Amino acid sequence: MGFATAAASRSFTPASVPLDAGTHAVRGEIAAVVNMRHAGPRPVRLRYELVGRADAPVVVLAGGISAHRHVAANAAFPEKGWAEDLVAAGRTLDPASRRILAFDFIGADGALDVPIDTADQADALALLLDHLGIAQLHCLVGYSYGALVGQQFAIRHRQRLRTLVAVSGAHRPHPYAAAWRALQRRAVALGQLQCADNLGLALARQFAMLSYRTPEEFGERFDAPPELVNGRVRVAAEDYLDAAGAQYVARTPVDAYLRLSESIDLHRIDPTDLHVPTVVVAVEGDRLVPLADCVGLVEGLGPRGSLRVLRSPYGHDAFLKETDRIDAILANAIRPLGETA
Structure with missing residues (x-):
């Protein structure tokens, strides 16, 4: 497989603000060049927010195409985030016990008018991890488009990821x-x-x-x-x-x-290429990512994959609404790796 490459060209000084004992919120951006699958080398800016203890395991949280780097309000950046009830005290993604990293997808600023592959997003994330000095992710939690990016990251940068949780995202579009x-x-x-x-x-x-x-x-x-x-x-x-x-x-x-x-719609992977332990979360009634497609993904993963099924009136948006149930799934997916709640 011909992997795209990504190289940093210039960085910008991030804003870092201490919250409580040992916990920091950092927001910054870097300028980079990503060798895109359908457009060749392109300059991009990678904007990120990293919240949590410096010594805690890192979890990337990636949402749908309208999501962004700010997942939840904190003392440094008090505006409401897109995963406000999921990244909070007492939750599995509590910044007191995890470092939560989120980033703006390349192209989200409207400055990249070329075809963008989910593989490009995965390579951009790898570049960002290099910049931040993060060798391996404890987990990548991807919802919708973020799940597709997570699949590509698990294939293209498998040594850098311990566990993938893919919510409402299959190996191909229906x-x-x-x-x-x-x-x-x-x-x-x-x-x-x-x-x-x-x-x-x-x-x-x-x-x-x-x-x-x-x-x-x-x-x-x-x-x-x-x-x-x-x-x-x-x-x-x-x-x-x-x-x-x-x-x-x-x-x-x-x-x-x-x-x-x-x-x-460009997204395609072969599930047999994905060798990272993966929890696939499907929602009955999701008209965009049907349960049958998630089952197909898990079957292709073999012993590396497991399936969790939710029934929710919120359909594809269940990840944003069923926070208690999603948190329970994340607890089972993340905590068995030797971490305590």
């Missing part, structure tokens, strides 16, 4: 999910044709929200009669969808969305 994403990208393209990029991106995000969640959840939350507004019918879920679209547009460049959405 054709149904790929069709959903293709239509979302067409919505963006229509917006661009009308010089209304934000409207197209908002509509794409609204389509995505329908694929992330389940009919059961919508049935519970939005079972109300439609209203007539200015002579038009408006259904109960539209306020929620409008808010989701507006929030996403406010923080996401159009090129970032397009390229990272494509990156999901």
Whole structure:
């Protein structure tokens, strides 16, 4: 296999702030060149946040394409993170007992308008670990797109990872999910044709929200009669969808969305190439990553793989909502490696 290479070219001084005894939060970035699978060598910036005790085992937490380096509020960086209830005191990913590393995916800043492979993200992570002086990860916890990146990292940099937890991410995209994403990208393209990029991106995000969640959840939350507004019918879920679209547009460049959405559909691995012990977490009712695909991944892993199945009305977003159940899975996946809770 022809692995991409990554080399650091220049680093930026990180901000480091002590929290409590022995615990620090560090946020920084490095400039690098990544030899991308579909685009050759490209300059990128790798932005990261590292929180926890300096002597604690390192766990990488990587989320979906809209996730970023800030996973939870802390004394140094008090803004709300995307995994707020999962990275907290008393949890398996408690910064008092683990060093939690998260990074912005390359392309997330919209500055990389080329095809981006999940292998490129894995190589970028390896480069970041080199910069931080981290030889091996205790665990990589990947959700959705992060699970795909984790699979590539486990294959391409296997000596640097002890355990992989892959939540709602299979070894290949399901054709149904790929069709959903293709239509979302067409919505963006229509917006661009009308010089209304934000409207197209908002509509794409609204389509995505329908694929992330389940009919059961919508049935519970939005079972109300439609209203007539200015002579038009408006259904109960539209306020929620409008808010989701507006929030996403406010923080996401159009090129970032397009390229990272494509990156999901480019993902392909052979599970037999993955030799790191892997816990695969599937969600019944996940329409983007069906249970059958996760079973196929585990079967390909053989004795190295195990499967955990959740049933949740939140579908693909269960990782962000079912924090108690996800935490229990992480406890079983991470603690048996000689660490105490």
